[in-house]
Amino acid sequence: MLFKRIFYLLAIVLLAAACRSNGTQSKGTAMPEHPNVLFIAIDDLRPELGAYGNEVVQSPHLDQLASSGFLFNHHYVTVPTCGASRYSLITGMHPLTRSHIQNSAIAEYLSEKPETERPESFVHHLRRNGYHTTGIGKIAHSADGLVYGYLEEPSDIQEMPHSWNEFLFDAGEWGNGWNAFFGYAGGRDRNHLDKQVKPYEAAPVEDEGYPDGLTANLAIEQLQKLKKQDQPFFLGVGFFKPHLPFNAPKKYWDLYDESEIPVSPSPGIPENVNEASLHGSGEFNQYQLGEEKAGLDHDVSDAYARKLKHGYYAAISYIDAQVGKLMAELKKLDLDKNTIVVVWGDHGWHLGDQRVWGKHTIFERAVRSAFILKLPGNQYAPKAFDEIVSTVDIYPTLVDLCGLEMPHQTDGHSLKMLWEPQAGQSWRNTAYSYFRNGISVRTDRYRLTRYFREAEPTVELYDHQSDPYETKNVAADQAATVDRLLETWNAGNTGIFDR
Template sequence: MLAITAGYAQQQPAGQRPNVLFICIDDLRPDLGCYGSQQVHSPNLDRFAGSSMLFSKQYATVPTCGASRASILTGMLPREKADLSNEAAAMKISGKPETAEPETFIAQLKRNGYYTVGIGKISHYVDGYVYPYTAPKSDKLELPHSWNEMLFDPGKWKTGWNAFFGYADGSNRQSKKGEIKPYEAADVNDEGYPDGLTAALAVKKLRELGAKKQPFFLAVGFFKPHLPFNAPKKYWDMYDESKITLTPSPGIPENVNRASLHGSAEFNQYKLGEEKASLNAAVSDAYARKLRHAYYACISYTDAQIGKVLDALKAAGLDKNTVVVIWSDHGWHLGDDLVWGKHTIFEWALRSVLMIRTPAMKQGAVCDKVVSAVDVYPTLMSLCDVPMPHRTDGQSLAPLLRNPHARHWNEAAYSYFRNGITVRTARYRLTRYFRKAQPVIELYDHQTDPWENHNVAAQHPDIVKALMKTWEKGNTGIYDKRQQ
């Protein structure tokens, strides 16, 4: 357990606003050493945790990339079906006039004197420009009012989407029409895959930003461990596949309808995979270990790239006045509940990484309070001394940065998908689905069932009734009949 110290979020000297480094990681569940993993090699993120506030119970609002990112960037819970789409930001922000709501916290920082730079996947579109997977790059920004600069180095893959689904030989999932494996271990250096190029670009840009007489916001988005699970061989070599453990949730949870889960369609797009995933049967133990090995190798690869960026921040002396946020957009089922992928409102798909370091922090600590991704927007406004322009659905984490045991904290994180709304409290998860397939109510007691293997709603109607009052506060009307 990390040490707990006071004074996490002390104010900066007058007129000296902090810089912000915001690092996004795609599809990373909290399988890191600092989150208690005994298997994953993540030395750089673990080191960062030693000087930051690690939030052990942070939840994405939507378990899909674009919608999750739109939610954290705007501080808003989904209210329309469009808010559950990967196109959420493109539909709600791109092409709209400046100051139209919803606005990103990046736009607020830019309007208040920050020089803003994005590198890689920050919202849904992997280089920040709106265009289909197989089309040439467009000139239409997904977040047009957020950036002074939006950068990406696609290398041999030529476009952002090709790089996102890229293999070491310069090919990609689209060009191969899915006739590829869901993993690759090429004997290449870090820049043989796109995230290495992103790290190099971020290191270069940090040096430039350090010379500016203006506070900056730099966002850096890494692809891995998103599918395909491709990473340089040296990161695969860190693991003994035979010793990788399997899921504690090997089947469909008790008293749960299959409609709450899915058949791993995204994973099955990789047609040369040795086995297909389904809700009818688990993949073999050997293949499950292979896939977990691949996912862990990708984590270690991304960890190394983040280490380069953090080292560059320190080398430039910028760490002394920079707030650093490291966040992953949601979790991922690694065969848990027979699912390979995100897109559920179970703990596996919703719990993700959040660590925040302010210049005032001397040591790290762990906060076990339940928090939501929508809390990041008001937190950054507070830390950067920027007035909140309008109300969001989040609550500033500043009190928890000062004291991770703060008593007056509303522990309720809401998430939405699969025609369902779920709320995570300190002890329970209560989920209600808007569908005909029964049961539509699920209750999980994390004190006795941390892996959510047993829906105990029918056995505890009193707890369901009590928690439903909290659940109702997150019912934004998204599944109202008019939205169907």
């Protein structure tokens, strides 16, 4: 398996090298004036793909997409939790209040609100400008676009009431969105099993035996319908995995030899860090039948860590296959020539890193996520960008690429300047993240985090040149660097934790 993996990665590298030039400009077909957009949101997807250098995970379709488009090696979300990260995505804004870093942000600030001159989201802006907008699955926080609790019956309250021409979801045998989101094979779900489940499952079922397979099929049906329309479209497709539980058809588990899966390179709590910067993996520990519980006072065994990572990788491979189906249909319908494709992970995930199993920190593992952008035509050569970019940059980028004007100022900037630089322009090369009473800024070399709390230390500095896994806070030893970076940090201080 290792030989095949090396051969495959070499082929991808050679293909990419053949396509790439010293710059991003290449002669060829230009983008259409108002291209379609296929936006694929993948829950909890940290940059754990072959395209990002992982030599174990099997992700051929996402790797192919990355090798033919733009791969962003250092993309960071603003908030490491699902709903708040997606609120920042659709609005292009950093959080201003504590409510903005909660999963309920979209429901609180958009649902049941009247339409105003300022669009509620970039999807809303596209719709106002002639785009037909269709949503499927988890685009905002809800699994099916409606506001209701995990154990409640679905409501008729839309999360994003002005953004969609239509919002669809096939819950299959699970019955509703949240049951499907926590679904196990055979129509079972964590909600109605009172959490008496394991945090993973490998069932001998086809892709449609879990909800994401149904989502892919529904998206294909919509592509076929959208092909017949005489207006550009925005199709948002939200996949659940690899969010917990790590459930996937057994055939995707069978792609891996569990003994070859490495454990975390940074399994301990970082030096000179207060445990208040981390958490005890409460979301993960809700799965009551898991063989071991996680906690800051102990490591899980290497064997169990490999089992869990096996499940995470299997879930990635499962979603990779669904993305492959969408890309094949896009090409079959001849829509690839006029459709922008975006793949975006809503945040990262600690796979035992810093002794955490989950997101909800402002360490690198929780805020760095996958981001791929494929433009139609061949005007631009594929490229992997090492610049620091943020989720808030996606709104202005898509508006720019779709030939529209920005309706208001956001905290982001169009990424187009990276592959089409203009004289006098320079990329800001910073990204800000907010959580756990803290604000963190990532630069090309450092991560500086400051917490608004009593527990010391309240300032953390990580040098990614010498410590890419953030194993040691060196703030006390590099006071001059901290002082210099605090000026950059201040630019992202929205006052969220001062109130």
